[in-house]
Amino acid sequence: MTRQPDILDSTLLVGFLLGIYLSWNIELSAGVPVPAAPAALAGGLLLLRHIDWIEGRHVTALLAVMLCYLLSVFSAPDFAYLTERLKGFVQVGYSIVIGYGFFLVAARYERQRLARIFLVLSLFILVGTALENYTAFKAVSDNAREYLYSFGVYGSDTRDELLYGMVRPKLFTSEPSYVTFGFALFLFGWYGFSTARYKIPAALAMLAVAYFLMRGPTLLLVPLLIAIYELLIGIRKPGAGGMASDSKRLAVMSLVSLLLVAAGIWAGSTLYAERLQAILGGSDPSFFYRAIGPALVAFDTIARYPLAGVGITGEDFIGDRVVAIYMTSPGFTPEWFAGEKTAHILTNYFWSHWIYFGLGWGLVLAAVLSYFLKTLGTPSILFCWSVWAIFGQSMGAYVSPRAWTVLFLACALAVVNERQAARAKTGPLDRGLSSARPTPVQGATHARAAF
Secondary structure (H helix, E strand, O other), rough: OOOOOHHHHHHHHHHHHHHHHOOOOOOOOOOOEEHHHHHHHHHHHHHHOOOHHHOOOHHHHHHHHHHHHHHHHHHOOOOOHHHHHHHHHHHHHHHHHHHHHHHHHHOOOOOOOHHHHHHHHHHHHHHHHHHHOOOOHHHHHHHHHHHHOOOOOOOOOHHHHHHOOOOOOOOOOOOOHHHHHHHHHHHHHHHHOOOOHHHHHHHHHHHHHHHHHOOOOOHHHHHHHHHHHHHHHHOOOOOOOOHHHHHHHHHHHHHHHHHHHHHHHHHHHHHHHHHHHHHHHHOOOOHHHHHHHHHHHHHHHHOOOOOOOOOOHHHHHHHHHHHHHHHHHOOOOHHHHOOOHHHOOOHHHHHHHHHHHHHHHHHHHHHHHHHHHOOOOOOOHHHHHHHHHHHHHOOOOOOOHHHHHHHHHHHHHHHHHHHHHHHHOHHHHHHHHHHHOOOOOOOOOOOOOOO
């Protein structure tokens, strides 16, 4: 029988996810940053504990990914930026490897065990933000933040009071957007792994509570993510009545997905009316810097450097061009730009992919990363990339572990769901046989059951 994850694995898994939530970086003596250091420690230990679970085809695919990243470094223009690009190569490799460690263990869990972990983390944020908003616990969170983060601590509380009518909670993170990103990630994880019958109304109820506690627009991504899950993963559950039942389920899930998206649009236009008005009027700098600006830079970069982009972490190479694009755009706000590095204002990792690699290497890397996901057993490449792209609209830092945890979480979610769906199609005897460790002869045919 395949060995199941134990209590230490669960502890490390929680530590990894909390490390992603906090995004606390440390610097080595040489000034080299280690992003999300607690997650790196937990992910590394997960890999070391279960090195026997690593499959040769995973390693081959991962090496292919890293080779393409390395070749893209040497294909980018102007070798004066080679050192910075090599640092970016190391950082993205580090992020993908620890993310793979997370996946390797998470994909071995039963759905309900993972659902409980993600539910506890979601409730931790809900309770923590409530305490920070309404009790003296805020002083504890603020003191911890001052100690943990030497830079990047959020300082726009006045703006939040104007836009949201409150100072948004930070709950041990450096800024409010990290809290809403973490909650959205954990709530989506719970929803995807949960088998609860009434999880849709439960998820929407938690979202409603989160809105009053956090007010971050990132929360609006969750209904869209749930809709995509239902259309691409949830629909794969076998129907008891054969093809007719499956068609009925497809129709029902399509309707539910449309209603969820409509609910998200309604919430955005109602609960965030002032913010939406500012966005439509071109006077919302946060939305411009997070979504509009990076897209404009990506289109410009693809037009100028279509084959290789500017190279990974090569923002400084086009620093002057970014300034020109931003300053000629209606949504540009000069005070947000003052003193900021180019990398700090391109806060969208989806568009960063195309800025870094252009269409040429961008498509090649998307292909080899998709091959890597396929070797991990995902039944839906489209689902994994859709989740990654949607979360990318709420955060930057392409080379950070946060960006790649999103992709590996989506992959784990798809794999675990597919395994349960496959079991539902087999009889008791087949289920007993499918839990045995695969033999080398079975090869790729057993890719999904192995997890």
